[in-house]
Amino acid sequence: xxxxxxxxxAERIRRRSSRRDALVVGIAGYGGSGKSTLARAxxxxxPGAMRLRGDDLLDPLGSRERSDDWAALHRDELAAxxxxxxxxxxxxxxxxxxxTGGRQAERTIAPAAVVLVDAVGLLHPALLPLLDLTVWxxxxxxxxxxxxxxxxxxxxxxxxxxxxxxxxxxxxxxxERYRPRDAAEARFAxxxxxxxx
Numbered sequence: 412x413x414x415x416x417x418x419x420x421a422e423r424i425r426r427r428s429s430r431r432d433a434l435v436v437g438i439a440g441y442g443g444s445g446k447s448t449l450a451r452a453x454x455x456x457x458p459g460a461m462r463l464r465g466d467d468l469l470d471p472l473g474s475r476e477r478s479d480d481w482a483a484l485h486r487d488e489l490a491a492x493x494x495x496x497x498x499x500x501x502x503x504x505x506x507x508x509x510x511t512g513g514r515q516a517e518r519t520i521a522p523a524a525v526v527l528v529d530a531v532g533l534l535h536p537a538l539l540p541l542l543d544l545t546v547w548x549x550x551x552x553x554x555x556x557x558x559x560x561x562x563x564x565x566x567x568x569x570x571x572x573x574x575x576x577x578x579x580x581x582x583x584x585x586x587e588r589y590r591p592r593d594a595a596e597a598r599f600a601x602x603x604x605x606x607x608x
Contacts, residue, residue, distance in 0.1 A: 412596065412597050417452045418456065433522055433525075435497050435544075438528065440547055442559050443550075445601060450464075463520065464530075468492075469483050470483040472512050480532070489528070493538070495522075496520065500522060503517055503520075531581075545596045546595060547592050549601075550601065556574050
């Protein structure tokens with residue numbers, strides 16, 4: 412199923428969540444595709460939902476290394492958090508501190524009717540059983556890369572070499588191994604640059 416409107420996707424999530432106590436929605440896509448933008452847009456449309464940022468469980472140093480598995484994502488921890496929230500229990504974890512590379516103080520997340528999680532490397536066999544609805548932000552890799560580079564430069568970070576030498580090759584390798592676009596139940600196709608997605 413392809414969706415081009417955030418409101419339509421939010422309505423699909425509402426309908427699906429009405430049939431269960433906790434619905435975990437996995438939002439995946441290439442770095443720079445707009446996963447976080449889509450997650451924030453959905454959060455604003457789904458009262459009582461909560462968002463878990465994949466970057467809170469992504470090793471900042473490991474993310475600078477080549478990996479066809481996106482091994483920098485702490486999948487075991489993410490799985491434990493999602494498992495607890497999916498079961499309606501609070502989840503505890505220590506988010507990554509991007510300024511130091513260490514960890515922040517432990518955080519407790521209360522369960523919610525809808526849990527939105529967005530991350531690179533999310534549609535992996537270890538996590539798919541914990542995701543009740545999977546969404547792929549359908550932006551081609553080259554376009555996502557351009558967006559990501561532009562976003563980083565606007566934030567004062569020149570990551571162009573990382574995008575070319577590490578992150579884009581990681582995405583290609585992950586694609587070849589796991590076919591995340593094909594694994595997604597829904598594809599969100601943003602209508603124009605700058606729109607949520």
